[in-house]
Amino acid sequence: MLSDERRRQIADFLKTRRMRRQPEELGLPRGRRRRTPGLRREEVATVAGVSAEWYTWLEQARDVRPSVRVLTRIAEALRLEPHETRHLLTLGGYAVPSSGSDLSRPVSVSLRLQRLIDQMDFGPAWVFGERWDILAWNHAASVIHGDLAGLQGIERNALYQLFLGDRMRSILVDWDKHGRQCVAKLRATYASRVDDPWFNELVTLLRTRSEQFERWWNENDIEVFQEGVKHYEHPDAGRLVFDYSVLEVLDERMAPLRLIAYVPAPGTGTREKMEQLLREVGEGLLPVLEGEG
Numbered sequence: 001m002l003s004d005e006r007r008r009q010i011a012d013f014l015k016t017r018r019m020r021r022q023p024e025e026l027g028l029p030r031g032r033r034r035r036t037p038g039l040r041r042e043e044v045a046t047v048a049g050v051s052a053e054w055y056t057w058l059e060q061a062r063d064v065r066p067s068v069r070v071l072t073r074i075a076e077a078l079r080l081e082p083h084e085t086r087h088l089l090t091l092g093g094y095a096v097p098s099s100g101s102d103l104s105r106p107v108s109v110s111l112r113l114q115r116l117i118d119q120m121d122f123g124p125a126w127v128f129g130e131r132w133d134i135l136a137w138n139h140a141a142s143v144i145h146g147d148l149a150g151l152q153g154i155e156r157n158a159l160y161q162l163f164l165g166d167r168m169r170s171i172l173v174d175w176d177k178h179g180r181q182c183v184a185k186l187r188a189t190y191a192s193r194v195d196d197p198w199f200n201e202l203v204t205l206l207r208t209r210s211e212q213f214e215r216w217w218n219e220n221d222i223e224v225f226q227e228g229v230k231h232y233e234h235p236d237a238g239r240l241v242f243d244y245s246v247l248e249v250l251d252e253r254m255a256p257l258r259l260i261a262y263v264p265a266p267g268t269g270t271r272e273k274m275e276q277l278l279r280e281v282g283e284g285l286l287p288v289l290e291g292e293g
Contacts, residue, residue, distance in 0.1 A: 002093060006194050007061040010091045014059055016220040017078045018044055025079055039078075047077035068094050083188065087222045090191035109136040109257070113249065117259070122274040124242070124262040127249070130189060131202055132158045135257070143240070143277055144171075144232060144262075157202060159186065163210040173231035173239075176212075183216040184223035225258065229265065237273040241265040 002010075019038035023030050026039070026047050034040075045055035050070060057064050058074075066074070071092050075085040109127050117125035117138040124144050127136040134156050137148055146167055154160055162168045162179060169175050186203075193199035206213040225246040232240045242262035249257040264270035 001063075002065060003195050004061070006091055006093065007063070009191070009194055010066075010088070011059050011061040012218075013088060013091060013220045014044075014074070014078070017080060017084070018059075021078055026077065044074065044077050048073040050074070066092060068092070083224050084222050087188055087191050091194065113257075113259075117261075120261065122264055122271050122278070126158070126260045128158060128258045128260060130193075130256050131199055132186065134158055140262075140274060140278060142281070143234065143237075143274060154202065154205065158182075159202065159206060159213075163206055163213050171232045171234060173233055178230065179212060180216050180221070181223055183213060184221040185225055187217070187220065188222050188224055230262070234273075234277075237277050239268070240270045240273060241268040242270065 018041070019036075021039050023034075023039060023043060026043065028039075028043055028047075041056050041059060042052040045052040048055070048070070050073070054064065055074075058066060068089065071088055071094070072085065075088055080088065113127060114136050117127065117136065120138055120140065122140055124141040125138045126134050126141055126145075129135050133154075134145070134148060137145070141148065145161065148156060155165075159182060162172075162182060172178060190199065190203065203217075207217055208214075227243070227245045230242050230244055232242075234240050241264070243265050244260060244262045247259040247261065249259050264274060
């Protein structure tokens, strides 16, 4: 049986995707009486080969349990992207990780992994847990996030800092763009953790205290982790530009971890600025900027 929350998540996701499609995309006539954007429920049902009444129940979060085959047909009818189809199947309980590990318990990072990121002299690096809690970091990370060691509990969470702290808003260029992408990435992970109180602690906090997070969360966009470029306007060094990669890691207890590695972008002077900043911090000429909750 699907929980009430999973049914609501499926309903919300299908409604947002249905409203983004036009009848012409499905080879259907538009007609003259269409007053709302997107597809009608009965149009999706017809293309997916299910009854209009049953599909309406699905979008109303009623107690129905769609099969893998039916969800796949609905995904095809809505012209979902592959990662969106995976997300829908995961919400339906068909792609939940089988490890069975309790991710709410504390997760430790191995000494080898810590030494690895410590070797990245001028590239900030962090290790995230599945909920984006920051579990480990190197010295260069203090240039971006400030004094992570001084943060407690959920405050040492990348999304908490992004939406509820002041620091990232002040230094991250194109904050809105990156914030929206991060919400879409969290959405992709959330599909397998809908009923997890530990995961929902963060989601509820962000939805309650951040209007931007709540708005983007309700858009139901999905995005997978990827490589990219980030620009920061540092208060002492000016513009810093990094290429970044996100790598999946398995620690010795098989907990899912992500290593986020920044590399100074060539031709931007970022490496030289990082070298200067870290030297001044080491010599006590610059304090490690405090993280903000």
